[in-house]
Amino acid sequence: MSAALTSPLPTRSALYLDLIRWNRPAGWLLLLWPSLSALWVAAGGFPGWHLLLVFVLGTILMRSAGCCVNDVADREFDRHVKRTAQRPITSGKVSVREALALGAVLALVAFALVLTTNTPTVLMSFAALAITLIYPYAKRYISMPQAVLGVAFSFGVPMAFAAVQSHVPPLAWVLLAGNLFWVLAYDTEYAMVDRDDDLRIGMKTSAITLGRYDVPAITAFYLMFLAAWTAALWSRVNPGVWGAMLALALAQVGWHLWLIKDRTREGCFKAFRLNHWLGLTVFAGVVFGLV
Secondary structure, three states: OOHHHHOOOOOHHHHHHHHOOOOOOHHHHHHHHHHHHHHHHHHOOOOOHHHHHHHHHHHHHHHHHHHHHHHHHOHHHHOOOOOOOOOOOOOOOOOHHHHHHHHHHHHHHHHHHHOOOOHHHHHHHHHHHHHHHHHHHHOOOOOOOHHHHHHHHHOHHHHHHHHHHOOOOHHHHHHHHHHHHHHHHHHHHHHHHOHHHHHHHOOOOHHHHHHHHHHHHHHHHHHHHHHHHHHHHOOOOOHHHHHHHHHHHHHHHHHHHHHHOOOOHHHHHHHHHOHHHHHHHHHHHHHHHOO
């Protein structure tokens, strides 16, 4: 008897964990590092255990809920993409109703956490939820849907300022705009993995829109991200610490560009997965630069 016939079927909990990408933490780390960086900047240092817990758990929960919504929206497209054909919803192992129910529960728990902060943060959470729901459908109509994802993945920045300061200063929006370029960089790398499949099924992505200019554009996106955050924070951080962080960050950018230069699936996917180290590097620059 073959191994396929003798291997046990996955449990519901295992399927749900697969649905929310529990074994692939890079996704929520990409959300977490800019949010934590903003918390430290807004507080001028350690923001306290309460807000740290709210933003760490809230980030994980909302990213998991977003995966449920995204996979429901993309279930027909995912059947035709090598990387996503076996996702729980696409393969029929988890129903659409189950996925939406799980996503709703996760979002409600995240909202309960937000309720422990203040009114401005609660109000901003509704805008964050709306953008999260819009993104999966932006890929049908917008040539650069990664820009919508950029706003969604950067919205923890103004929420962090709202949670600490009870308002959102201009600095928060500058940091959000800068972080958007980082999202454009790494999600274009991600889109390059599926470019052939996306062209065949009619999906819109930045990798398709940019065409042969994808690698130069990604280079520019990385540099604009680091330049925006440097300009915004230079007067607040230790120049030596921030300079060291920039050197390490630029070295990582160079490594990413080396990985994607030939546009192979493996190289582009590896570059995407390594981006959370770049986020950690910038966060470390903020934490130690504010000391």
